[in-house]
Amino acid sequence: MSTPLIRLDRVRKEFGRHVLAVEDMSLTINQGDFISFLGPSGCGKSTALKMIAGLLPVTAGTIQIAPPEEKVEQDLGFVFQEPTLMPWGTVFDNVWLPLRLAGLSRRAARERVRAALVEVGLSKFEKSYPRELSGGMKMRVSIARAMVTRPRILLMDEPFAALDEMTRSKLNNDVIRLAHEHRLTVIFVTHSVFEAVYLSNRIAVMAARPGRVVADLTVNAPWPRGEDYRVSPEFSTEAARVSQVLKGTLHGDDIDH
Amino acid sequence: MATTSTIDDGDSGAAAPVNTAALARARRQRILAWVLPITTLAAAIAFWEFWVWYKQVPHFLVPAPSRIWATLMVDGPSLMRSAWFTVRLTFWSLFLAIVGGVLLGALFALSRPLEMRLFPFAVILQVTPIVAIAPLILIYVHNTFAALLVCAWLVAFFPILSNTVVGLRSTDHNLRDLFTLYRATPLQRLRLLLAPSALPYFMAALKIAGGLALIGAVVAEFVAGATGANTGLASRIIESSFRNEIPRMFAALVLVSLLGVAIFLMTSLASKLVLGKWHESEIKRES
Numbered sequence: 426m427s428t429p430l431i432r433l434d435r436v437r438k439e440f441g442r443h444v445l446a447v448e449d450m451s452l453t454i455n456q457g458d459f460i461s462f463l464g465p466s467g468c469g470k471s472t473a474l475k476m477i478a479g480l481l482p483v484t485a486g487t488i489q490i491a492p493p494e495e496k497v498e499q500d501l502g503f504v505f506q507e508p509t510l511m512p513w514g515t516v517f518d519n520v521w522l523p524l525r526l527a528g529l530s531r532r533a534a535r536e537r538v539r540a541a542l543v544e545v546g547l548s549k550f551e552k553s554y555p556r557e558l559s560g561g562m563k564m565r566v567s568i569a570r571a572m573v574t575r576p577r578i579l580l581m582d583e584p585f586a587a588l589d590e591m592t593r594s595k596l597n598n599d600v601i602r603l604a605h606e607h608r609l610t611v612i613f614v615t616h617s618v619f620e621a622v623y624l625s626n627r628i629a630v631m632a633a634r635p636g637r638v639v640a641d642l643t644v645n646a647p648w649p650r651g652e653d654y655r656v657s658p659e660f661s662t663e664a665a666r667v668s669q670v671l672k673g674t675l676h677g678d679d680i681d682h
Numbered sequence: 683m684a685t686t687s688t689i690d691d692g693d694s695g696a697a698a699p700v701n702t703a704a705l706a707r708a709r710r711q712r713i714l715a716w717v718l719p720i721t722t723l724a725a726a727i728a729f730w731e732f733w734v735w736y737k738q739v740p741h742f743l744v745p746a747p748s749r750i751w752a753t754l755m756v757d758g759p760s761l762m763r764s765a766w767f768t769v770r771l772t773f774w775s776l777f778l779a780i781v782g783g784v785l786l787g788a789l790f791a792l793s794r795p796l797e798m799r800l801f802p803f804a805v806i807l808q809v810t811p812i813v814a815i816a817p818l819i820l821i822y823v824h825n826t827f828a829a830l831l832v833c834a835w836l837v838a839f840f841p842i843l844s845n846t847v848v849g850l851r852s853t854d855h856n857l858r859d860l861f862t863l864y865r866a867t868p869l870q871r872l873r874l875l876l877a878p879s880a881l882p883y884f885m886a887a888l889k890i891a892g893g894l895a896l897i898g899a900v901v902a903e904f905v906a907g908a909t910g911a912n913t914g915l916a917s918r919i920i921e922s923s924f925r926n927e928i929p930r931m932f933a934a935l936v937l938v939s940l941l942g943v944a945i946f947l948m949t950s951l952a953s954k955l956v957l958g959k960w961h962e963s964e965i966k967r968e969s
Contacts, residue, residue, distance in 0.1 A: 478863060512961070513960045522860075522874070526866045526870055527864065554959060
C-alpha cells in the first residue's frame, strides 16, 4: 500500500535574498495518499506545490518522483486557484490542450476529451465558451483538463477557495470520487481546516515565516468519504484536533487568518 | 456580469420559456441601431439642402448636397482615380504598419533590453507631428508615393507596436505555467497562447491605426502638395481650393469621409469576427 511516490528532501526556496518561502521541507508522499498542505497565507504551501510540479526551481534540496510504469503525456495534473481556461477556446479546446501540446490532433484526442468531460459531468457543454459557464463549472473543466492525460498525481492549489459553499462541497465530493476511481495521489493545498479534514487521509500542517511543515497528521476516518461524514461527530472531533495543531503554529500576528 | 448566458451548475433540464416580449424588444433595438443614425443623417442632409435653397447661400461658399452630388457625377472618373491613389496609399501604409508593428512588438516582448534601446526612437517618431517631419522625408525620398507611404506609415505604426507589446505581455501567468507543465514548444506557445492573448489588444490598435493611416495619407499629401496625374484626394482638395471650386472640394471631402467610414466599418467587422465569440469587448450584453 505505502509505496513512496514523491520524496521531498530538505527542499528550500528563497525568493531574492531575504524571503525564505520554504525552509528545509522533508516529506514522503506515498502512492494513493490524499494529502493536504494546510496553513495560513504565506506558509509556502503553494510554493511547495509549484516546486513539486516543476514550475518553480528549488533553491536547495531535492524532489524525486518515482517514474510512471506506463508512459502518459503528463503524469502530473495541476489545478490552479483560478480555473485558468483559455477564454478564446471552447470547453473542448481547453480540455484538449494538454493532448494537443503532446501532438494529438482534434480527432485523435476526441474520445479522451469526451471521456474526461463525462467524468466531471460536463459532456453537454463541450461547445460552450468559458464565459458561458458558472464558476463551479469552469473549475470542473479545469479538473477535466488535468485528468485528460491520465496522470497518477493530481496537484490542486486552493482550487475551490473562490467558490460558494454549496458548489465547494459538491466539488469536494467529485474530487474524492475521481481520486478513488483513478487511484490518484492528490496533493491538495488549502487554508480551510474543514476542507482538509473532509478530503484527505493525511494533513501536512504548515507554518509561516519561514514556511515549513510543523505536523504530519493522519485523519482517523475511513476513506473515501461522503456527505454523512461531514455531519458526523467524528468529523467535528478531527477538525477540532487539526485546528488545535494549526493554532499552536501561529504567531500572535497571524491569529486573524 | 457581462456574460450572455450563464448556465447553472445543476442539471440544466428544460430551457427557460421563450420570452417573446424580450425577443421583440431586442429585435426592435437591432433595427433602431441602423434606422436611427441613417434617418438622422438623411435629415441633416435634407436640412442642409433646404437651408442653402432658403437662404440662397452662394455655392462658392456652401454648395448644396445636390450640387455636390452633381459634381461627384461629373468629375467622377478623375476623382475616382485620385480616390484610388489615396486608397492604395492608406492600405499599403496600414499593411506595412501591421507588419512592422507586430514584428517589432514581438521582438520587444521577447527582449526587454531591446525594447529599452529602441523605444525612445518609436516614441520620438510618434510624438513629433507628421506635418513637421514630412518635408524632410519628401526631400530624402524621391519617389512621391514612397515618401507619402513613409509618412502615413509613421502615423499608423505606433499604436500597433505599443498594443502588440502590451498584448503579448499580458498573458495569464497561470496559463503560462500550464504551457510549461505540458512542455509546449516555443512555436506552440506563440500560436496557442501568446497570439490569442494579444489579439484583443491588436484589434483595438487596428481600429485606431486604420483611421490614422488615412489621416497620415491625407496630411502627407497636403504637405507634399503633390501635383500631376498621379495624385490623391488631398491634392484634389488643394487644387480645387486654389481654383475656388468649392463644390469639388466638398466632393473630394465626401470621398475622404466615405473612405474613413469604410475603413472603420472594416476594422470593426474584423474585430467582431475575430473576437466575437469570446472577448468581452465584442459580446453583446443581454438586457
